[in-house]
Amino acid sequence: MAPFAEGGEPIKPLNELTATEIVAGIGQGRFTCEAVTRACLERVDAREREVRAWAYIDASTALASARAVDKSGKRGPLAGVPFGVKDIIDTYDMPTEWGTPIYRGRQPERDAACVALSRKAGGVLLGKTVTTEFANLHPGPTRNPHDLTRTPAGSSSGSAAAVADFMVPIAIGTQTTGSTIRPASFCGVFGYRPTYGEHRLHGVMEASGSLDTLGILARSVEDIALYRDVLLGIPPQPMPKPDRAPHIALCRSHVWDQFEPTTRALVEEAAARLARAGAKVSEFSMPDDFARLNDAHRSISSFEFARTFSYEIENHWDEISDTLRCGRLHDGINGSFERYVESKRIADECRNRLDGLWGDIDALLTPAAFGEAPVGFPAFAGVPLFQIWTTLHVPAVSIPVFKGPNGMPIGAQLIGKRHYDRKLFACAQWAWEKLS
């Protein structure tokens, strides 16, 4: 795991280092932030024409920021780490276009809270990563770096692809349905959706406020743990370690039959391997009526989405994709308020009940996607499978431990209890070490 050979030279190219490795290397004076940023930009140069992960990238701004970090000598928890930001998140020095021609060239006057916190910690904004239109389904130009004929998934498409392709060690995404966990699975990186409500969304485009969270895409659990604290605006804590082998419960849930047979087999086999590695492994039976959460999610997200974008619906209807107009907006505009409120009640009730069902379970194990990234760039690819967890407001981590029949990555998803995100990281790291 050590990124340095005996002689002190990095054994990996600088652009392949994790954020934690970059912070350590710069702290030890082994290389500069500018060198890391250059390495990332060279990778972008070499690959971007094919991967198309970036909505906006400006080498000179990024290099100037990197040199400023080098010069200041300040050692924040993210000092010298290049990061990417999904293009629905405001940045004062780069446009933020929300994946729609309506806001082409839109230049915010300030940074979103999460961007300001990243910069305060010493991070260097490399650029803005591609989002689907309004972080909904209509795809952007990004391709899966593992196979350019396949989708990276959405909506945090560019954030996942850029991290997977070693263009940047960490990137911010968001999640309202499966917008971080699914692209993490398809692109073979670590993805994290936090407990709902812990991170501020000031300066982040609202989609469905009752479900939206930030997301983190990274190449290690340790980086996710570090970046979570930075984005919470708290002093980073050391990577949590489990004090015992964890209790992991396989959760098939009511959507189990919709996962591909290979995926189901991989997850079941993973459960068995974790048991052999010392974990207590059980089965978690989700209460039958939690199946209502799929409809509840659809009702809440559509109703809110169609009201969030009232201005765009009234003034830019013709510039919105058919995917969105005939999908979520159609559902939301015609959605009933009574059903919306009832859906919120169901969601609340299930959240409270789940809190009482954990016993000594540390994490639930479930697939992070229905299977491999499909060929092509479809708007819809297994979306409904995530609605349960997102609606339950629980934290989730996807770890890239499986390969599908075509050699494409598939993630295992671990789910934690609300507000126990660090315990979830400890489990995810433990599982990663045993399964990878």
Next chain:
Amino acid sequence: MAPFAEGGEPIKPLNELTATEIVAGIGQGRFTCEAVTRACLERVDAREREVRAWAYIDASTALASARAVDKSGKRGPLAGVPFGVKDIIDTYDMPTEWGTPIYRGRQPERDAACVALSRKAGGVLLGKTVTTEFANLHPGPTRNPHDLTRTPAGSSSGSAAAVADFMVPIAIGTQTTGSTIRPASFCGVFGYRPTYGEHRLHGVMEASGSLDTLGILARSVEDIALYRDVLLGIPPQPMPKPDRAPHIALCRSHVWDQFEPTTRALVEEAAARLARAGAKVSEFSMPDDFARLNDAHRSISSFEFARTFSYEIENHWDEISDTLRCGRLHDGINGSFERYVESKRIADECRNRLDGLWGDIDALLTPAAFGEAPVGFPAFAGVPLFQIWTTLHVPAVSIPVFKGPNGMPIGAQLIGKRHYDRKLFACAQWAWEKLS
């Protein structure tokens, strides 16, 4: 109550009509939207130098919008009604400055969802109303229209004062602590804080995302009920009527001793009058440990506020008021994450417990402010008294039924069950009719 005399002429000046009366009058062809808008602008002309309710007002833009409504002949639920918008809410055709010199002249490229919904319904944006700095405590220039030496309260200062002074029939505010209910009480208008989470906040400055809601300032409960539906983006329903005299429970709560003796006496007398008028009146004993909600609110709001404004703290510290830097920001920057999460748990637990304590109670009765608006323009004026209700996410309506020892208005606050906002309106109207 009818706004027209026999001959068809309005018996009140056009700027004194409620939104409901304006919609009816325009619908019946009795006057135009332009005439109403002109009457409002004339009132602003006459009084604004003293009241200072507006951060930005542009007569020509407002009149152009009014003429467009007249010309279109479209009859939305708010057709022809001038409205004001708190200056933390984005508008594409007017600046939005958040009450801070940092954002002087800031011009958003789009309308907030609530503004777009108001315009879609036929509303005419008159201008932007004064907010305290970042919707926190540091006051703007607004004075109380009932006595210019007194505060209108904050943070929706301009929205309350403009409605109270007949400059506009309705205005949008927001509430994170008591920012709608308190100015409504001080200025003698109706104020409404909705059930948390029902209205979209896209384009509204985030303060503390776990507590923020929109607010409505108006001169009748009927207008509030109408405007709520407009802002929810649903077809307006008729004003709800109680099917029986309501069950209203006097709730003294653990902050009772902090209300002025006059206020306590007025509220107790009001309870007795409602009982004489036929209401079932009881006492609601708030569980003792709900007293923890005051600290929970302080912890949640400070922690979130200090992270929401990370960009401003990093880049504009010197342009922030001492009130804010030494108050909420100081508390929040130094706040612990563990305490923040614990506070969220306490809040969640109390919300769930309260849901089970209502029995057949329709509304709780409690003061809307500690007393009359004090002389002067202090930043702090009884803020802590609202934290319970805001943290509980319940809907609240303030009705202007009392006069204090100096003849200044004081509101009675009615509290409803989460998501039962319309039932609360019915109770508030019933109580208003009996007490006014």
